[in-house]
Amino acid sequence: MTSTLHFALAEAEQITARARAAARSLAPQTTAAKDAFLAAVGVGLRQRRAAICEANAGDLARSAAAGRSAPLLDRLRLDADRVEALARAVDEVRHLPDPVGAIVGGGRRPNGLEIRRVRIPIGVIGMIYEARPNVTIDAAALAIKAGNAVVLRGGSDAVATNAALLLVLRDALLAVGLPADAAQAPQTPGHEAIEAMVCRPGGLDLAIPRGGTALIDAVQRWARVPVVQHYQGVCHVYVHHDADAELARCVVVNAKAQRPGVCNAMEALLIDAAAPPATVAAIVVGLLEAGVQIRACDRSRALAWAPAIASALVPAADDDFGREFLDLVCLLRVVDGVEGAIDHIARFGSGHTEAILCRDVGASQRFLAGVDASCVMINASTRFNDGGELGLGAEIGISTSKLHAYGPMGLEALTAIRTVVVGEGHVRV
Numbered sequence: 052m053t054s055t056l057h058f059a060l061a062e063a064e065q066i067t068a069r070a071r072a073a074a075r076s077l078a079p080q081t082t083a084a085k086d087a088f089l090a091a092v093g094v095g096l097r098q099r100r101a102a103i104c105e106a107n108a109g110d111l112a113r114s115a116a117a118g119r120s121a122p123l124l125d126r127l128r129l130d131a132d133r134v135e136a137l138a139r140a141v142d143e144v145r146h147l148p149d150p151v152g153a154i155v156g157g158g159r160r161p162n163g164l165e166i167r168r169v170r171i172p173i174g175v176i177g178m179i180y181e182a183r184p185n186v187t188i189d190a191a192a193l194a195i196k197a198g199n200a201v202v203l204r205g206g207s208d209a210v211a212t213n214a215a216l217l218l219v220l221r222d223a224l225l226a227v228g229l230p231a232d233a234a235q236a237p238q239t240p241g242h243e244a245i246e247a248m249v250c251r252p253g254g255l256d257l258a259i260p261r262g263g264t265a266l267i268d269a270v271q272r273w274a275r276v277p278v279v280q281h282y283q284g285v286c287h288v289y290v291h292h293d294a295d296a297e298l299a300r301c302v303v304v305n306a307k308a309q310r311p312g313v314c315n316a317m318e319a320l321l322i323d324a325a326a327p328p329a330t331v332a333a334i335v336v337g338l339l340e341a342g343v344q345i346r347a348c349d350r351s352r353a354l355a356w357a358p359a360i361a362s363a364l365v366p367a368a369d370d371d372f373g374r375e376f377l378d379l380v381c382l383l384r385v386v387d388g389v390e391g392a393i394d395h396i397a398r399f400g401s402g403h404t405e406a407i408l409c410r411d412v413g414a415s416q417r418f419l420a421g422v423d424a425s426c427v428m429i430n431a432s433t434r435f436n437d438g439g440e441l442g443l444g445a446e447i448g449i450s451t452s453k454l455h456a457y458g459p460m461g462l463e464a465l466t467a468i469r470t471v472v473v474g475e476g477h478v479r480v
Contacts, residue, residue: 059239059247066235067254070175070200073230077198078172082149084227085196089145091223092192096138099219103134106211107184114182114208122312122377127182127208137188143444144192150462151198157470165473170466172198174256177248178447179270181206181262187216189438189445190259191234195224197465200233202255204245206262242269249274259460261448279456281448283375284314284403286433289392289418290334291409292325298430299330299408300337306406306432308341312377314449315404315436319372319382321392322351335360338381346371347383354385373399389414393421400424402451404436425451425458
């Protein structure tokens with residue numbers, strides 16, 4: 052064991068012990084107390100906007116000097132507008148119903164026992180993420196509203212920004228009389244801190260890694276606690292042969308180019324082999340005008356509509372299939388109808404978001420039944436698979452696991468359900 056890992060393990064043990072004590076204190080708190088914390092976070096973000104942006108500018112400068120990619124720098128950036136958007140997301144979470152204590156099922160048995168299925172906090176949530184400082188606020192707001200303590204391990208690219216945001220969270224907790232240890236962050240640098248967070252049974256109640264393949268694979272390898280994966284977003288848009296040309300052009304361009312460096316951006320465009328050439332040309336020209344590099348399969352470059360745009364298509368490589376580009380790049384592949392699209396997605400999809408553009412209700416229903424994804428869009432951009440857009444206020448991430456959550460994780464996904472049995476001296480015979 053390295054000395055760094057030894058130190059990280061000792062720190063993780065101390066942090067999780069404090070977090071467990073904080074979680075015990077949070078569990079019985081009223082909705083009003085938790086909402087007061089969220090109100091204080093919103094105020095703190097707005098009052099400290101300049102300091103947060105200054106810290107972020109330093110992180111951006113260091114990351115740019117280190118040669119980080121443009122999409123990573125975009126995810127890292129927190130300007131004044133994005134800080135305000137964070138504050139608004141916290142306000143939205145504050146106005147959502149508190150899931151803790153909600154009765155979600157049950158009834159009365161023939162013998163008179165009353166059965167209730169009730170939402171309770173999970174306990175201590177470990178959030179592990181890369182260059183996404185907004186996750187610091189989103190994760191803490193959701194976790195604490197749902198009665199959990201949260202341990203936040205952000206990436207090294209955002210270290211100053213995350214520290215400034217954590218200060219807002221801890222000051223808000225103290226201001227309303229809640230334990231500051233409900234939001235903590237390890238100080239040990241490097242991956243040793245992550246390994247130490249997840250390798251001890253009985254430490255975290257749930258670990259949520261959110262980032263690239265290497266990070267998630269490492270957490271899965273080290274973990275001795277439950278893990279919900281927030282894996283890469285290899286998102287497809289399938290254009291059926293009867294899709295409206297202008298609708299398809301607008302949706303495809305938005306899905307790819309509106310913000311290409313995020314997990315719900317389109318990475319592969321699937322075109323029905325029977326699609327009219329004019330429809331395909333409109334979509335492809337729209338992508339090219341948005342600055343997108345199109346990596347096309349051999350079949351697509353050989354079709355009748357291809358000569359007019361052949362010079363703008365880059366031949367796709369084998370490793371472009373199933374790839375998360377996170378940039379103004381996408382794969383173009385021709386498929387044989389709905390079944391061809393479903394087969395491609397089954398092989399190369401990541402379970403994140405899939406979309407179909409069509410007028411045929413039967414085709415959309417077959418696509419819906421056939422694809423395996425946390426969210427399926429019909430005539431809408433993949434960019435809508437987002438907690439805020441789907442009414443969750445914010446999200447702790449988009450789960451590509453099916454246990455215990457699938458898709459955007461909001462408040463309810465950060466609770467467990469326990470059974471409460473009420474009797475009148477009942478005994479089993």
